[in-house]
Amino acid sequence: MKTKYDKKVDAKYISIKQGKIAHTKKEQNWLLFDCAKNGDVLGVEILDASKHAISIYTVNEKLFGYSEVASARGSDNESLGLSVKSPEYKKENQFVSA
Amino acid sequence: MIEHPKEKNSYIEHVKCVWGLLCSLSSIDQERNNLSLFNIIDQFNIPADFFIQQKSEKKTLLFMHPYEIILLLRRTLDIGIADEEIAADIKIITIDPDGKNLQEILSPIKFPKGIRRLRFRITMQGLLASMAGDYVHQIEIKWTNQDEFKKVLEIPFEVREQKKSLS
Numbered sequence: 001m002k003t004k005y006d007k008k009v010d011a012k013y014i015s016i017k018q019g020k021i022a023h024t025k026k027e028q029n030w031l032l033f034d035c036a037k038n039g040d041v042l043g044v045e046i047l048d049a050s051k052h053a054i055s056i057y058t059v060n061e062k063l064f065g066y067s068e069v070a071s072a073r074g075s076d077n078e079s080l081g082l083s084v085k086s087p088e089y090k091k092e093n094q095f096v097s098a
Numbered sequence: 099m100i101e102h103p104k105e106k107n108s109y110i111e112h113v114k115c116v117w118g119l120l121c122s123l124s125s126i127d128q129e130r131n132n133l134s135l136f137n138i139i140d141q142f143n144i145p146a147d148f149f150i151q152q153k154s155e156k157k158t159l160l161f162m163h164p165y166e167i168i169l170l171l172r173r174t175l176d177i178g179i180a181d182e183e184i185a186a187d188i189k190i191i192t193i194d195p196d197g198k199n200l201q202e203i204l205s206p207i208k209f210p211k212g213i214r215r216l217r218f219r220i221t222m223q224g225l226l227a228s229m230a231g232d233y234v235h236q237i238e239i240k241w242t243n244q245d246e247f248k249k250v251l252e253i254p255f256e257v258r259e260q261k262k263s264l265s
């Protein structure tokens with residue numbers, strides 16, 4: 001994954017893989033997926049990026065999911081804790097398919 | 099916000115990744131602000147069936163073994179000298195024994211003013227494993243106005259195939 005942040009408009013673009021964009025899917029008002037003809041997500045655009053801290057997960061160069069990054073200041077007020085949970089995997093059988 | 103120069107030669111490291119570990123669970127003592135790590139992981143034992151099924155189904159499977167990736171980052175300069183907000187993207191790549199990238203996690207991090215240390219905890223549902231052998235979680239960082247990610251740490255771990263017992 002590669003990232004590019006446009007400070008002027010506060011938007012971040014995450015390239016997942018190269019290809020021709022066939023359509024853009026609006027996942028959220030602030031989250032857009034650029035997709036190829038076959039549905040593969042080629043890139044993710046985060047609008048108001050400074051307000052939306054999200055982690056992006058890919059498996060074998062395919063978008064797997066995203067999840068929010070939570071933050072909490074430490075009691076000393078000089079440390080910060082960030083935590084994030086990986087998105088849910090589909091459970092098909094004994095093992096889980098990614 | 100601190101502007102990091104684009105030229106590689108004039109690169110100034112304002113934040114350092116001090117350490118990174120894998121563990122089963124972590125917990126923060128709110129009163130003392132200390133982090134406890136339980137069951138530090140340097141090895142995963144995966145049943146042989148997992149690899150057999152993965153091969154036969156030609157699918158990437160996840161071995162359900164919840165664990166956490168814990169990173170500690172800190173400013174290299176004292177906040178009395180430089181207390182600007184620092185923003186970056188952090189990437190965690192899971193690399194198998196053949197050097198193949200199985201998984202990437204990309205996440206933004208931000209050191210607000212007044213914050214010296216940053217703990218980053220990533221809870222994973224399980225492990226993606228293509229074969230038994232030596233793996234790494236490679237940690238890379240890219241500052242907001244830089245073009246490329248830079249490797250800052252590798253967390254190695256071993257995946258062992260657990261053979262079925264005959265009894």
